[in-house]
Amino acid sequence: MKVIPKKAFRFYFFAFVVTGALVFGALQIKQPVITNPPVTGDIQAPAEVKVILRRACYDCHSNETNLRWYDKIAPVSWKVAAHIKRGRELMNFSEWNKLAPVDQKAKLWECLNQINAGAMPVKDYETVHTSSKVSEQDLNTLKNYLNTITGITPMDTAKLNARDKQYELLKNRATAITSLPKALNGVEFIPDYKNWQAISTTERFDNGTMRVIFGNEVAVKAIKDHQINPWPKGTVFAKVAWDQVVDNNGNITTGAFKQVEFMIKDKEKFVSTHGWGFARFKTPKLVPYGKTVMFTNECINCHRPLSDNDFVFTQPIKN
């Protein structure tokens, strides 16, 4: 074995330290700019809920970011800045009034689920900012709060009317639609989903909907063969959502059609969204969801905690 002479070792060590220090110093010259824009409409919630949100979420999801000294040192500062920028884009508690009340509620349920799945707070942030940890008790506080603001009114006339109006529409619709609507990522509406097999159903009490998840032939075969992680190429899911209509005896039936969502498996085609092509068509007019092609970020962000399950929520039923 070759032994490095002591003198030479000292020299190299010294050179390494100096170079390192210089690089580190140079990194500090240009720093990312993190500002706190004005708070235009802070979220309103009970004090015990607000405390948790402030502690665990506000650094990246509000305009009241509290930077610690170690957040300001490059290269960490760059990562912190990127986290904050992205965090505010996805959800900003300081501009909460920009969301419609129904979307505010949906966001909070999503928060709860992201925390519960361990996806939030972001792990490397939580490691350093240990106070951001959300305990089991905190999670229960959030859950209880969400349960108090969520509920369905029995015999809701508006919902009954919306349903009956759609029944009329369905009866009077002459023939099938001729041109198929298409989402901005190229995913086209598939009218035949109604004839596929149902692979599960969901009662979503968080947003007052009922859902049926359909699978195409490839999906059904994959279930039969128990080859669902990952799902094979060509798998398509269609998830339909309806309003819940509740009677005075606690019977829930499907009301107005709200939307149908598709997930199409093609690893080569949908690289940026982990092999899945997402689309959502809303209302009886089947209006494609999304203002830009970036709408798929929203889809994959919500599905990301299930990366070990091929990004799929549904646990299929074998018939």
Added chain:
Amino acid sequence: MKTVSFVLLIASFMVSGCADHKNTPEAGELNAKASLPADFNFSKMGFKIITSMVNKKSGTMATLYGNDSVKAIALVGNRKSRRTSVFALITWKQQADKRWIGGNIPGDLLSVEMLKVDPDKNIGIYSRFKGACLKVDTDTLGQNARAKYILSLKPSIMF
């Protein structure tokens, strides 16, 4: 402590990309307790879905299926048909969705009810299969009421 934090931060900065998670409950698993026994051959009966519903009092949820005749009728909301209609109603105990707080999904399989309506003979034949193994239920009590209930269900609206 702060120095330790800083070192940790640097370290995590080096290793972390977009975080992946390895904690989906029952990842890769089917919903086994809600599944039908293979020898029941439900998937070969050619049913299409008609609607689904929940009963909060009993904590159950159900899905109504029908053959092509039922489906054709369901689409136009008209229950009068010249062809034989076959309905199948699957009922499960509800369970909380482990993958989404805020959702309930089918749990233990409770029953499959079948109703065959022959328009010429103007009769309905009702049968019920119970439990995870779908054993034939010989108890005929309440069959008429159940048949009436199944026929009263409105189809879900799909576009």
